[in-house]
Amino acid sequence: MxxxxxxxxxxxxxxxxxxxxxxxxxxxxxxxxxxxxxxxxxxxxxxxxxxxxxxxxxxxxxxxxxxxxxxxxxxxxxxxxxxxxxxxxxxxxxxxxxxxxxxxxxxxxxxxxxxxxxxxxxxxxxxxxxxxxxxxxxxxxxxxxxxxxxxxxxxxxxxxxxxxxxxxxxxxxxxxxxxxxxxxxxxxxxxxxxxxxxxxxxxxxxxxxxxxxxxxxxxxxxxxxxxxxxxxxxxxxxxxxxxxxxxxxxxxxxxxxxxxGGKSAAIFLEDGNVETLLAGLGNAAFLNNSQTCTTQSRILIARSRYDEVVDAIAGFADAYRLGDPLDPSVTMGPMATQGHLERVLRHIEIAKGSDARLVTGGGRPDHLSRGWFVQPTVFADVHNSEHLAREEVFGPVLALIPFDDDADAVRIANDSNFGLGGSVWSADEDRALAVARRVRTGTIGLNYYTLDLGAPFGGFKDSGxxxxxxxxxxxxxxxxxxxxxxxxxxxx
The missing domain is CATH 3.40.605.10 (Aldehyde Dehydrogenase; Chain A, domain 1)
Known part of the structure; x- marks a missing residue:
């Protein structure tokens, strides 16, 4: 390298x-x-x-x-x-x-x-x-x-x-x-x-x-x-x-x-804009190489838009440039330690053994011979009861989960021991706000997620x-x- x-x-x-x-x-x-x-x-x-x-x-x-x-x-x-x-x-x-x-x-x-x-x-x-x-x-x-x-x-x-x-x-x-x-x-x-x-x-x-x-x-x-x-x-x-x-x-x-910790959910409603999602996904799901407690690693997608959004997220993940974090053109650096890299890879291997479908990533990048790098990884068809949807990975590994309607999305989002971050993506911000108000979490964004240092931050349930x-x-x-x-x- x-x-x-x-x-x-x-x-x-x-x-x-x-x-x-x-x-x-x-x-x-x-x-x-x-x-x-x-x-x-x-x-x-x-x-x-x-x-x-x-x-x-x-x-x-x-x-x-x-x-x-x-x-x-x-x-x-x-x-x-x-x-x-x-x-x-x-x-x-x-x-x-x-x-x-x-x-x-x-x-x-x-x-x-x-x-x-x-x-x-x-x-x-x-x-x-x-x-x-x-x-x-x-x-x-x-x-x-x-x-x-x-x-x-x-x-x-x-x-x-x-x-x-x-x-x-x-x-x-x-x-x-x-x-x-x-x-x-x-x-x-x-x-x-x-x-x-x-x-x-x-x-x-x-x-x-x-x-x-x-x-x-x-x-x-x-x-x-x-x-x-x-x-x-x-x-x-x-x-x-x-x-x-x-x-x-x-x-x-x-x-x-x-x-x-957290296992936050991003909820993409059926009227959401894919370009808006991709514009905000970096902060919501991949910030700091996904070594962030608010990482929205569960992406809940309206079933009517599911295949389209899965493909878009996979393409977004594939576009990350891994490498030297001191290089301003690099968009994703390594995991912090060798031990942490090994923990992230164990989570990936557990998911590979489940019914989830590996869409992209899934291991170490071939072109980086030094350092503790892992590919941005996306699993689709994850059930919310599975390990990948329950446990905090603290690395760039996303679980994509379909839902039927707004009530189903709220149910899945709240079916977690954690409640720290989250987001709702919809062309109708009032509708997104109505959904956000029903999610039990300490912070949640409407069509973006960026921490506001001037507002209180913390979690529900096991998040603190x-x-x-x-x-x-x-x-x-x-x-x-x-x-x-x-x-x-x-x-x-």
Whole structure:
């Protein structure tokens, strides 16, 4: 495979960011970061232990309880967040390239979601907290009640590898805006890029201990979830891990936000426009090589249009150009890791053994000898009870399912343990909206699907608990306190 962009040397990160400084790890375990498109080493990062997590949590607790951060005003925090955003902007290009090398994300998408989005989210939540009344006075029978919004406390943020910068900032930005302190435990599959936050935080003058970063595996994550000084866990990842975290947070009576998996449905009604579908299918079903929790991998098609739409989707999948994600002309990169590629291929083999019909794809591309690439794959005639329609593949593998009428489409769409994304495609937008209102899912698009960072995001059912993004996203990092007082505090 010919690579279009010159690669830099090793990008080692052997220290953790704790209490505003670079701290040596307590153990000697390291994570070698392998480039998804080449299978070659990018760098090495240390893996944290429970002792490293403990040091980071204690630093966060001290910064909240004893340091200046716990006494800041909303305006002061907003100013710090905007400086933080400016510092990230300076690094945006290099950050986007690094993430694309780590997980195979096409560079144009990485420039938006790993380069630009984190700074944008910081600025958005700076505006939100400046315009949010953190204290209000209400008349009461005994005089007055002062209702306060206060930070929930120390936040443990556990983030995945598919959109590592953006999904980390889904948590960091509202938490800092609310006045919380944060311990970030990023995924070892993308071992290097999270420390860009530390570099930028130092430049922005974020007080020591407000943001701490310790790379680690599941053991480090478990230590963070169960740490007695942590007040809230914010997690994005698999439903299986989310269940374990939720169980532990329930035992500890700890606040938790869980953004988990999906098996979302795109519903193509009989009056839908095929060209409109194909124009939006990239975002809806193949975004980030389909390594996206909202991937609409179940395509429900009106039976009267079924053959036509199956052929169109197959042609669309065949047109993807696989290759180096740093090449702007490439439209699909590799899977993030060799292990993940093997999981995707296992799902494909299971589907081949079912009654489903393989229309296109179904394996590794012959022309790419290095990296963890898989062909965009389309199965038709899938029954909604089959493995491919029930399980999240997290790769470019679509299950095409026919339906009879709108009610049947809604029934099939809702016949899932998940409810995170979705879309409805129709020439009549009012009709599409009526269908969308009946689908039990946290987000759904009408004739397109594009995440809106200014609106709440999250899932129904096994897709999670709570909401991130939008002005509503800060609520998960605030507690209410009612102070019963005399009438002297009432406004004149």
């Amino acid at each position: 010919s690579l279009s962009v010159e690669r830099t040397g090793d990008l080692d990160r052997k220290y953790f960011f704790i209490d505003g400084t670079w701290a040596a790890p307590s153990g000697d375990r390291v994570q070698e970061q392998i480039e998804a498109a080449t299978g070659e080493r990018i760098g090495v990062a240390s893996l944290g232990t429970a002792a490293d997590i403990d040091a980071a949590v204690r630093a966060a607790r001290h910064a909240l309880d004893e340091g200046p951060w716990g006494r800041t005003t909303a305006a002061e925090r907003a100013a710090v967040l905007r400086r933080f955003a400016d510092a990230l902007d300076k690094r945006a290009g290099d950050t986007a390239t690094l993430v694309s090398r780590e997980n195979g994300m096409p560079i144009a998408l990485s420039q938006m979601l790993n380069g630009g989005a984190p700074a944008g989210l910081l600025r958005m939540y700076a505006d939100v907290v400046e315009n949010l009344p953190l204290e209000e006075v209400r008349a009461s029978q005994a005089g007055a009640t002062i209702v306060r919004r206060e930070p929930v406390g120390v936040v443990g943020a556990i983030t995945p590898w598919n959109f590592p910068q953006a999904l980390a900032m889904f948590k960091i930005a509202p938490a800092l805006a609310a006045g919380c302190t944060v311990v970030l435990k990023p995924s070892p599959e993308t071992a290097l890029d999270a420390y860009v936050f530390a570099d930028a935080a130092q430049e922005a003058g974020l007080p020591a201990g407000v943001l701490n970063i310790v790379l680690g595996d599941r053991d480090a994550g478990a230590a963070l979830v169960s740490h007695p000084m942590v007040d809230k866990i914010a997690f994005t990842g698999s439903t299986a891990t989310g269940r374990a975290i939720g169980q532990e947070c329930g035992r500890l009576v700890r606040r938790v936000t869980l953004e988990l 608990i709570g909401r991130e993004l939008g002005p509503e996203g800060i609520a998960a990092y605030l507690e209410y306190k009612s102070v019963y007082a005399s009438a002297k505090y009432l406004p004149a």
